[in-house]
Amino acid sequence: MKVRLLCLAALGLATSLPAAAQFAKPEDAIKYRQGGMAVMGAHFGRLGAMAQGKVPFDAKAAADNAEVVAFVSRLPFAGFVEGTDKGNTKAKPEIWKEPDKFKANASRMQEEVAKLNVAAKSGNPDQVKAAFGEAAKTCKSCHDDFREK
Protein backbone atom coordinates (compact mmCIF):
# COMPACT_ATOMS: atom_id res chain seq x y z
CA MET A 1 0.00 0.00 0.00
CA LYS A 2 2.77 2.38 1.00
CA VAL A 3 4.69 1.61 -2.20
CA ARG A 4 1.58 2.14 -4.25
CA LEU A 5 0.97 5.54 -2.68
CA LEU A 6 4.59 6.54 -3.27
CA CYS A 7 4.31 5.49 -6.90
CA LEU A 8 1.15 7.54 -7.32
CA ALA A 9 2.85 10.52 -5.68
CA ALA A 10 5.85 10.15 -7.99
CA LEU A 11 3.59 9.96 -11.01
CA GLY A 12 1.71 13.07 -9.91
CA LEU A 13 4.98 14.93 -9.45
CA ALA A 14 6.37 13.80 -12.78
CA THR A 15 3.32 14.99 -14.67
CA SER A 16 2.89 18.31 -12.83
CA LEU A 17 6.50 19.53 -12.80
CA PRO A 18 7.62 21.75 -15.65
CA ALA A 19 9.20 19.50 -18.29
CA ALA A 20 12.73 20.95 -17.82
CA ALA A 21 12.74 20.13 -14.12
CA GLN A 22 12.32 16.43 -14.89
CA PHE A 23 15.79 16.18 -16.44
CA ALA A 24 19.07 16.91 -14.69
CA LYS A 25 20.94 17.67 -17.92
CA PRO A 26 19.99 18.57 -21.52
CA GLU A 27 21.51 15.25 -22.71
CA ASP A 28 19.12 13.40 -20.41
CA ALA A 29 16.12 15.04 -22.10
CA ILE A 30 17.54 14.22 -25.54
CA LYS A 31 18.15 10.58 -24.58
CA TYR A 32 14.68 10.34 -23.06
CA ARG A 33 12.85 11.54 -26.17
CA GLN A 34 15.08 9.45 -28.47
CA GLY A 35 14.40 6.39 -26.33
CA GLY A 36 10.66 6.96 -26.56
CA MET A 37 10.81 7.49 -30.32
CA ALA A 38 12.93 4.35 -30.71
CA VAL A 39 10.44 2.23 -28.75
CA MET A 40 7.55 3.70 -30.71
CA GLY A 41 9.37 3.12 -33.99
CA ALA A 42 10.13 -0.51 -33.15
CA HIS A 43 6.50 -1.35 -32.34
CA PHE A 44 5.09 0.82 -35.13
CA GLY A 45 7.45 -0.94 -37.53
CA ARG A 46 6.05 -4.34 -36.53
CA LEU A 47 2.55 -3.07 -37.31
CA GLY A 48 3.85 -1.68 -40.59
CA ALA A 49 5.25 -5.06 -41.60
CA MET A 50 1.76 -6.53 -41.14
CA ALA A 51 -0.01 -3.59 -42.79
CA GLN A 52 2.28 -3.95 -45.80
CA GLY A 53 1.88 -7.72 -45.99
CA LYS A 54 5.57 -8.38 -45.26
CA VAL A 55 4.57 -10.65 -42.39
CA PRO A 56 1.23 -12.44 -41.94
CA PHE A 57 -1.42 -10.51 -40.00
CA ASP A 58 -1.54 -11.60 -36.37
CA ALA A 59 -4.39 -9.97 -34.45
CA LYS A 60 -2.83 -10.49 -31.02
CA ALA A 61 0.54 -9.07 -32.09
CA ALA A 62 -1.17 -6.13 -33.80
CA ALA A 63 -3.17 -5.32 -30.67
CA ASP A 64 -0.11 -5.66 -28.41
CA ASN A 65 2.07 -3.46 -30.62
CA ALA A 66 -0.61 -0.81 -31.08
CA GLU A 67 -1.13 -0.64 -27.33
CA VAL A 68 2.58 0.09 -26.76
CA VAL A 69 2.64 2.70 -29.54
CA ALA A 70 -0.44 4.45 -28.15
CA PHE A 71 0.98 4.57 -24.63
CA VAL A 72 4.52 5.59 -25.57
CA SER A 73 3.24 8.27 -27.99
CA ARG A 74 2.42 10.39 -24.95
CA LEU A 75 5.97 10.37 -23.56
CA PRO A 76 8.67 11.79 -25.87
CA PHE A 77 7.38 15.36 -26.07
CA ALA A 78 8.30 16.09 -22.45
CA GLY A 79 11.91 15.75 -23.63
CA PHE A 80 11.77 18.69 -26.06
CA VAL A 81 12.72 21.23 -23.41
CA GLU A 82 14.37 24.60 -24.11
CA GLY A 83 18.11 24.34 -24.58
CA THR A 84 18.06 20.84 -26.04
CA ASP A 85 18.44 21.83 -29.70
CA LYS A 86 22.22 21.26 -29.59
CA GLY A 87 24.22 18.06 -29.16
CA ASN A 88 23.40 14.54 -30.26
CA THR A 89 20.05 15.40 -31.83
CA LYS A 90 18.34 15.77 -35.19
CA ALA A 91 15.74 18.08 -33.68
CA LYS A 92 15.41 21.24 -35.81
CA PRO A 93 15.37 24.69 -34.17
CA GLU A 94 11.87 25.12 -35.65
CA ILE A 95 10.56 22.99 -32.77
CA TRP A 96 11.24 25.91 -30.43
CA LYS A 97 10.45 28.64 -32.99
CA GLU A 98 7.04 27.23 -33.90
CA PRO A 99 6.00 25.45 -30.70
CA ASP A 100 2.26 25.62 -31.45
CA LYS A 101 2.74 23.95 -34.81
CA PHE A 102 5.00 21.32 -33.22
CA LYS A 103 2.45 20.60 -30.47
CA ALA A 104 -0.36 20.39 -33.03
CA ASN A 105 1.69 17.80 -34.95
CA ALA A 106 2.27 15.82 -31.78
CA SER A 107 -1.44 15.88 -30.92
CA ARG A 108 -2.44 14.73 -34.40
CA MET A 109 -0.03 11.82 -34.17
CA GLN A 110 -1.35 10.87 -30.71
CA GLU A 111 -4.94 10.98 -32.01
CA GLU A 112 -4.10 8.78 -35.00
CA VAL A 113 -2.22 6.19 -32.96
CA ALA A 114 -5.14 6.13 -30.49
CA LYS A 115 -7.39 5.30 -33.48
CA LEU A 116 -4.87 2.69 -34.60
CA ASN A 117 -5.08 1.15 -31.14
CA VAL A 118 -8.89 0.94 -31.43
CA ALA A 119 -8.57 -0.55 -34.93
CA ALA A 120 -6.02 -3.13 -33.72
CA LYS A 121 -8.33 -4.24 -30.92
CA SER A 122 -11.01 -4.94 -33.53
CA GLY A 123 -8.76 -7.61 -35.05
CA ASN A 124 -9.76 -6.49 -38.54
CA PRO A 125 -6.70 -6.35 -40.84
CA ASP A 126 -8.26 -3.82 -43.24
CA GLN A 127 -9.04 -1.43 -40.40
CA VAL A 128 -5.51 -1.83 -39.04
CA LYS A 129 -4.02 -1.19 -42.45
CA ALA A 130 -6.08 1.97 -42.98
CA ALA A 131 -5.38 3.32 -39.50
CA PHE A 132 -1.69 2.49 -39.82
CA GLY A 133 -1.51 4.53 -43.03
CA GLU A 134 -3.10 7.57 -41.40
CA ALA A 135 -0.81 7.33 -38.37
CA ALA A 136 2.29 6.93 -40.56
CA LYS A 137 1.40 10.15 -42.41
CA THR A 138 1.51 12.06 -39.13
CA CYS A 139 4.97 10.61 -38.30
CA LYS A 140 6.28 11.57 -41.71
CA SER A 141 4.91 15.11 -41.88
CA CYS A 142 6.31 15.99 -38.45
CA HIS A 143 9.70 14.46 -39.31
CA ASP A 144 9.72 16.39 -42.62
CA ASP A 145 9.18 19.70 -40.82
CA PHE A 146 10.98 19.22 -37.53
CA ARG A 147 13.71 16.57 -37.91
CA GLU A 148 17.00 16.90 -39.77
CA LYS A 149 17.55 14.24 -42.42
Ligand code: ASC
Ligand atom coordinates in the same frame (compact mmCIF):
# COMPACT_ATOMS: atom_id res chain seq x y z
C1 ASC B 1 8.20 4.24 -38.55
C2 ASC B 1 9.26 5.09 -38.17
C3 ASC B 1 8.97 6.31 -38.62
C4 ASC B 1 7.65 6.32 -39.26
C5 ASC B 1 7.63 6.90 -40.63
C6 ASC B 1 6.24 6.89 -41.20
O1 ASC B 1 8.11 3.05 -38.30
O2 ASC B 1 10.35 4.75 -37.50
O3 ASC B 1 9.72 7.37 -38.49
O4 ASC B 1 7.24 4.94 -39.24
O5 ASC B 1 8.49 6.21 -41.47
O6 ASC B 1 6.21 7.48 -42.46
